[in-house]
Amino acid sequence: MAIREEQAKHVAALAKLSFSEDELHQFTEQLGEIIDLVETLEEVDTTDVALTSNVNDEINVIREDQPLNGTDRNALMKNAPESENGFIKVPAILDEKESEA
Numbered sequence: 001m002a003i004r005e006e007q008a009k010h011v012a013a014l015a016k017l018s019f020s021e022d023e024l025h026q027f028t029e030q031l032g033e034i035i036d037l038v039e040t041l042e043e044v045d046t047t048d049v050a051l052t053s054n055v056n057d058e059i060n061v062i063r064e065d066q067p068l069n070g071t072d073r074n075a076l077m078k079n080a081p082e083s084e085n086g087f088i089k090v091p092a093i094l095d096e097k098e099s100e101a
Helices: 005-014 021-042 073-077 096-100
Strands: none
Touching: 005 021
C-alpha cells in the first residue's frame, strides 16, 4: 500500500515526532513497507493453527516468593529529612486553591 507523505506527517505528529524533508521521505517509505508487511501477514491462512502464548517450553526457574519482614520504620525515618506521624514529609505539589477548583 502506498502511503503519502501527508499521511506519514500525520502519523509523526501523533507520535510527537518531527522530521526533516529527507527524514520524512525515508519515514514514509519505511512506514509503507511496514504496512505492506502487515498486509502480507493478513493473507496467511491460520484457520487450523493452534493459538500460541509462548514459543518455547522453558519453565520459569525464579525462586518462589517468600514473605520477609520489612525494614524497621524508625530506622527508615532516620534517613528522611522530615517526617510526621510515621510518614515522610514532602513538599506540596498542588496548593489548596488548585485542589478546590
